[in-house]
Amino acid sequence: MEVSIKLFLFSTLALGFAIIIAWYYPKEFQLASFSPLGSIFSLVSVIDFVSKKKAATAERANEQMKRSPTEGDRIFSSDELAAMTEDPILLGFLGKVFDVTKGSKHYGPGGGYQFFAGKDATRAFITGDFTESGLLSDINGLEPKEALEVKTWLDFYEKDYIYVGKLHGTYYDADGRPTEKLRSAHHLIAEGQKEKAANDADKRKFPPCNSEWSEKTGTRIWCSTRSLTLFSKPLSLFNSNSGGISRDWTGFPRKYFQPGAKSFRCACVPEQELDNPHFKMYDNCDPKAISCKLASKNE
Numbered sequence: 001m002e003v004s005i006k007l008f009l010f011s012t013l014a015l016g017f018a019i020i021i022a023w024y025y026p027k028e029f030q031l032a033s034f035s036p037l038g039s040i041f042s043l044v045s046v047i048d049f050v051s052k053k054k055a056a057t058a059e060r061a062n063e064q065m066k067r068s069p070t071e072g073d074r075i076f077s078s079d080e081l082a083a084m085t086e087d088p089i090l091l092g093f094l095g096k097v098f099d100v101t102k103g104s105k106h107y108g109p110g111g112g113y114q115f116f117a118g119k120d121a122t123r124a125f126i127t128g129d130f131t132e133s134g135l136l137s138d139i140n141g142l143e144p145k146e147a148l149e150v151k152t153w154l155d156f157y158e159k160d161y162i163y164v165g166k167l168h169g170t171y172y173d174a175d176g177r178p179t180e181k182l183r184s185a186h187h188l189i190a191e192g193q194k195e196k197a198a199n200d201a202d203k204r205k206f207p208p209c210n211s212e213w214s215e216k217t218g219t220r221i222w223c224s225t226r227s228l229t230l231f232s233k234p235l236s237l238f239n240s241n242s243g244g245i246s247r248d249w250t251g252f253p254r255k256y257f258q259p260g261a262k263s264f265r266c267a268c269v270p271e272q273e274l275d276n277p278h279f280k281m282y283d284n285c286d287p288k289a290i291s292c293k294l295a296s297k298n299e
């Protein structure tokens with residue numbers, strides 16, 4: 001009885017062994033069959049197979065480390081980041097570090113945005129100053145509207161590239177904790193978002209006028225509910241001048257001196273708002289006209 005259990009276990013093991021060899025080494029399996037020499041060969045094959053697999057795993061890990069030396073949430077010094085401009089290519093944005101190797105045609109040697117590699121130049125994304133002295137990280141002093149653009153770029157890098165860590169410097173300390181500058185930057189972005197929301201609401205209340213220009217007739221502005229059409233189809237080129245905001249009411253074109261704005265814009269004003277002091281009439285335009293020809297280009 002005991003002998004037959006041992007025999008059963010042995011043959012199960014041998015069969016399992018044979019299946020593994022046949023699976024990974026089909027040719028060798030045929031050669032080996034079950035001769036004693038063949039079994040030794042199979043054993044050597046398995047050892048060889050296991051060691052090759054181990055080497056391949058180590059190689060892959062090595063490769064990964066080379067491509068992304070940044071497993072997890074690593075803290076980079078500016079010197080470490082500065083060394084990462086080829087393979088991999090890393091870039092800092094608002095203190096976050098991204099692996100942008102897949103965008104090497106932009107950021108790699110010879111790329112049009114190569115100067116962004118190996119550093120955090122957040123400010124330059126807004127100022128467009130790509131000189132040595134313009135490639136700065138600090139966005140202090142930018143307008144809230146510009147800070148909103150910073151957020152757009154940050155969203156872009158977070159969506160399109162791999163986040164690999166933080167840069168010790170303007171926005172994070174040596175332990176990866178946010179600095180006061182990062183808090184200020186987020187505050188500025190929030191201000192920009194608030195301004196934009198208010199601006200959008202204002203545009204819905206006082207939509208931009210439709211406008212068209214031709215050399216012969218000059219500029220015409222209008223606030224009818226109808227948009228400019230050709231063969232009953234809206235002319236998108238001109239209608240886009242309404243700011244893409246649809247209007248189901250007729251308004252009166254006015255110069256709108258929006259509080260805080262540097263210049264006026266043409267707004268369609270509903271009748272009950274005409275007394276609002278932020279609105280001024282256009283020259284040559286009847287107070288009750290919904291369409292006006294402007295006296296000059298600068299008006």
Ligand code: HEM
Nearest residue numbers: 100103105106107112113116124125126127128129160161
């Ligand atoms: C402040 C100004 C600008 C900044 C900060 C900027 C930044 C960038 C960045 C970072 C990229 C790479 C995006 C990626 O990773 O996929 C890019 C791509 C590109 N930029 Fe700019 N850019 C600016 C102005 C311009 C202007 C004025 C033009 C056109 C005249 C332009 C044309 C392009 C084009 C065509 C691409 C795509 C190139 C391609 O896919 O091969 N950029 N830009």
